[in-house]
Amino acid sequence: xTATIIFVLLFTLMLTGMPVSISLGLTVLAFLFAMTxxxxxxVALKLFTGIERFxxxxxxxxxxxxxxxxxxxxxxxxxxxxxxxVGHWHGGLGLAGVMxxxxxxxxxxxxxxxxxxxxxxxxxxxxKAGFPKRFGAGVITxxxxxxxxxxxxxxxxxxxxxxxxxxxxLFMAGVVPGLILAFMLGAVTWYRARKNRYPRMQLFAxxxxxxxxxxxxxxxxASLFFIAAPILxxxxxxxxxxxxGGGLLAVLFGIAWLLVARMLTHSAFVLRWxxxxxxxxxxxxxxxxxxxxxxxxxxxxxxxxxLAAWLVCAIPLARKADLVxxxxxxxxxxxxxxxxxxxxxxxxxxxxxxxxxxxYSGVFTPTEAAAMSxxxxxxxxxxxxxxxxxxxxxxxxxxxxNMSAMLLYIITNAVLFSYLLTSEQIPQxxxxxxxxxxLGTVGFLLMVNLLLLLAGNVMEPSSIVLITAPILxxxxxxxxxxxxxxxxxxxVNMEVGMCHPPVGLNLYVASGITKMGITELTIAVWPxxxxxxxxxxxxxxxxxxxxxxxxxxxxx
Amino acid sequence: MKALDHLEExxxxxxxxxxxxxxxxxxxxxxxxxxxxxxxxxWLLTVNLSWAQELCIYMFIWxxxxxxxxxxxxxxxxxxxxxINRMQERPRAAFVLFGLLAGxxxxxxxxxxxxxxVWEIAHTDQVSPDLELPMxxxxxxxxxxxxxxxxxxxxxxxxxxxxxxxPHHDHGxxxxxxxxxxxxxxxxxxxxxxxxxxxxxxxAR
Numbered sequence: 001x002t003a004t005i006i007f008v009l010l011f012t013l014m015l016t017g018m019p020v021s022i023s024l025g026l027t028v029l030a031f032l033f034a035m036t037x038x039x040x041x042x043v044a045l046k047l048f049t050g051i052e053r054f055x056x057x058x059x060x061x062x063x064x065x066x067x068x069x070x071x072x073x074x075x076x077x078x079x080x081x082x083x084x085x086v087g088h089w090h091g092g093l094g095l096a097g098v099m100x101x102x103x104x105x106x107x108x109x110x111x112x113x114x115x116x117x118x119x120x121x122x123x124x125x126x127x128k129a130g131f132p133k134r135f136g137a138g139v140i141t142x143x144x145x146x147x148x149x150x151x152x153x154x155x156x157x158x159x160x161x162x163x164x165x166x167x168x169x170l171f172m173a174g175v176v177p178g179l180i181l182a183f184m185l186g187a188v189t190w191y192r193a194r195k196n197r198y199p200r201m202q203l204f205a206x207x208x209x210x211x212x213x214x215x216x217x218x219x220x221x222a223s224l225f226f227i228a229a230p231i232l233x234x235x236x237x238x239x240x241x242x243x244x245g246g247g248l249l250a251v252l253f254g255i256a257w258l259l260v261a262r263m264l265t266h267s268a269f270v271l272r273w274x275x276x277x278x279x280x281x282x283x284x285x286x287x288x289x290x291x292x293x294x295x296x297x298x299x300x301x302x303x304x305x306x307l308a309a310w311l312v313c314a315i316p317l318a319r320k321a322d323l324v325x326x327x328x329x330x331x332x333x334x335x336x337x338x339x340x341x342x343x344x345x346x347x348x349x350x351x352x353x354x355x356x357x358x359x360y361s362g363v364f365t366p367t368e369a370a371a372m373s374x375x376x377x378x379x380x381x382x383x384x385x386x387x388x389x390x391x392x393x394x395x396x397x398x399x400x401x402n403m404s405a406m407l408l409y410i411i412t413n414a415v416l417f418s419y420l421l422t423s424e425q426i427p428q429x430x431x432x433x434x435x436x437x438x439l440g441t442v443g444f445l446l447m448v449n450l451l452l453l454l455a456g457n458v459m460e461p462s463s464i465v466l467i468t469a470p471i472l473x474x475x476x477x478x479x480x481x482x483x484x485x486x487x488x489x490x491x492v493n494m495e496v497g498m499c500h501p502p503v504g505l506n507l508y509v510a511s512g513i514t515k516m517g518i519t520e521l522t523i524a525v526w527p528x529x530x531x532x533x534x535x536x537x538x539x540x541x542x543x544x545x546x547x548x549x550x551x552x553x554x555x556x
Numbered sequence: 557m558k559a560l561d562h563l564e565e566x567x568x569x570x571x572x573x574x575x576x577x578x579x580x581x582x583x584x585x586x587x588x589x590x591x592x593x594x595x596x597x598x599w600l601l602t603v604n605l606s607w608a609q610e611l612c613i614y615m616f617i618w619x620x621x622x623x624x625x626x627x628x629x630x631x632x633x634x635x636x637x638x639x640i641n642r643m644q645e646r647p648r649a650a651f652v653l654f655g656l657l658a659g660x661x662x663x664x665x666x667x668x669x670x671x672x673x674v675w676e677i678a679h680t681d682q683v684s685p686d687l688e689l690p691m692x693x694x695x696x697x698x699x700x701x702x703x704x705x706x707x708x709x710x711x712x713x714x715x716x717x718x719x720x721x722x723p724h725h726d727h728g729x730x731x732x733x734x735x736x737x738x739x740x741x742x743x744x745x746x747x748x749x750x751x752x753x754x755x756x757x758x759x760a761r
Contacts, residue, residue: 017640018655019633021624025662044669044698048617054609057575057616064576248591364583371579371612397569402725405568405623406632408616458636502638 024413050415060404061370062109072381075117077345087201088212091193101143102182105150115144134524142528145495150178162469219338222278414466456497488546571619582608607686621701628708631723660709670698
């Protein structure tokens with residue numbers, strides 16, 4: 001009964017079009033005033049103490065970091081890197097768009113921001129290259145949604161605030177589903193581009209797709225090898241020599257190396273040796289890495305054996321074809337493009353390590369990692385890439401403050417609302433009722449998906465998560481559903497909601513960039529939207545997909 | 557009026573930047589004081605930054621309260637407007653006004669409750685755990701922020717009544733991004749000129 005009154009009141013107020021935060025707050029005030037003896041003075045205090053938690057403060061920090069990156073030309077460099085990697089396949093720039101969205105999602109926690117950052121650069125470029133407008137808009141609108149699935153993610157922070165789940169674990173759980181979704185969206189893009197014969201980016205005439213792919217991979221492995229090998233070597237050495245405080249020394253060396261490495265990347269001599277060593281060492285390292293993950297044993301014997309076997313095979317080959325020149329010459333074109341664009345965008349890519357590495361290794365709490373990434377993004381935008389002057393900083397701060405204040409205001413009122421629900425014991429009642437209906441796990445998850453997809457039609461993600469999570473979460477716990485899995489499921493639902501009308505924020509952003517109408521955009525996104533729905537079913541009924549990585553890292 | 561607008565903007569932008577810097581310094585301090593660096597380490601260890609987290613939280617709450625008021629002015633607070641956007645002009649205007657006035661009502665009530673609460677707590681000697689600030693100063697954010705927000709709601713309602721226009725926040729608009737030059741659009745236009753132009757423009761090389 002009370003539950004009915006509260007929800008009818010809430011929905012009526014919401015439908016009048018007032019801000020969601022205000023309708024939440026007014027519902028609580030009205031209910032407390034009319035129906036209970038609870039002193040309403042406590043409301044004012046709750047509005048303060050509701051958000052008095054350090055975990056929530058990750059949200060403004062991530063928004064600030066995202067804004068610095070959007071302004072800072074990081075997106076443009078990531079697009080160049082992605083194009084050099086996958087541009088030669090069918091759908092060239094479209095595929096590059098998917099990959100750039102996935103990369104940018106790994107440094108930004110919001111979907112619309114990802115669409116703006118990548119879309120405003122790549123969509124005009126795609127039209128110029130001869131893609132239909134609809135195709136580009138469809139790709140970017142949906143791929144931009146990766147922003148909230150690939151960590152960091154503001155929606156996941158919201159979920160963790162509402163349910164007390166660990167943010168770090170949620171972030172790690174988002175990695176694998178995010179990569180799978182990116183892959184699926186890429187596959188659809190590739191298929192449609194191939195079917196409709198859209199242009200690919202043939203950078204170098206007379207190169208087949210396979211040649212270009214192999215060369216691009218060679219370029220990538222050389223870049224990764226050059227960036228990681230010296231740091232790993234020093235780290236291993238330092239651990240042997242200086243047991244105390246060695247980690248810090250290794251970190252300092254890593255930073256110094258990054259500064260020096262960038263200067264070396266233009267030298268032809270360095271390039272040649274990196275390519276050769278990369279060619280010799282990468283295949284055994286990859287095999288070893290895969291074996292370490294999937295086979296129960298581990299050991300250096302395996303690595304040494306692989307290395308020896310590979311060298312025995314490779315060196316005679318190399319002498320025959322004059323490896324040093326041969327590999328470098330054969331792979332030169334695409335590999336060089338990948339190499340150059342990688343080193344251009346390396347400062348943006350490293351942010352992934354600051355956030356995920358920092359949280360996983362326990363160096364930072366999630367909030368601290370968010371603050372560090374904001375400072376890092378500021379530094380990169382203003383001093384490294386210099387796409388932004390110091391004079392623009394106050395404007396960025398103001399914009400970020402505006403956005404974060406809006407989200408924090410919704411959180412405050414949602415906390416107030418869930419306090420009302422809890423004090424009336426509504427979540428427990430609803431949980432008992434739902435379980436009394438004989439809904440199994442499968443039925444319950446189906447119902448949750450439908451409910452969230454419906455809610456995605458009228459509200460934006462933060463409000464949906466904050467309002468529904470406290471109600472649905474107790475039921476999920478009773479049914480034995482993993483909280484982390486449930487969080488990923490909600491996030492994917494929010495993604496779908498952002499890409500379809502009437503309120504999909506991504507659509508509006510994309511429509512702002514492309515000047516296309518919402519109806520036309522809706523038609524444009526459907527192939528990818530369908531893919532996302534298939535993916536949603538996969539995420540819902542395959543908990544291993546989200547839980548595998550955190551379990552392997554020992555986080556849950 | 558202009559002065560109030562500017563004060564509001566400067567306050568929230570400052571709080572945003574300051575809170576970020578505080579946490580950054582605290583984290584750097586935590587790791588720097590672990591380095592066995594003679595004298596310097598001793599000095600670092602005498603600096604106590606355990607209050608940083610609390611300060612950051614308070615700064616962000618202040619930012620949230622005043623930023624929410626600024627958000628009313630910029631139209632960033634979104635509601636469920638699917639239904640009312642399909643209505644005729646006049647009923648829609650009535651609902652918009654109702655929403656704005658409801659916002660003013662809510663923030664007005666909360667502001668008054670907060671003011672009463674601050675008044676009561678000012679007569680106690682409660683201080684915050686780490687910073688040892690008097691709590692009434694910390695809680696002052698609620699009445700001040702809420703009253704300002706109430707004022708902003710009334711302001712927006714008044715201008716809507718007069719001109720029929722609402723502030724609108726455009727999520728697709730990012731400063732600086734639209735100022736892209738033409739050469740940025742050519743994929744691969746990298747500074748070093750290592751190559752790449754796309755093959756469509758006769759760029760076989």
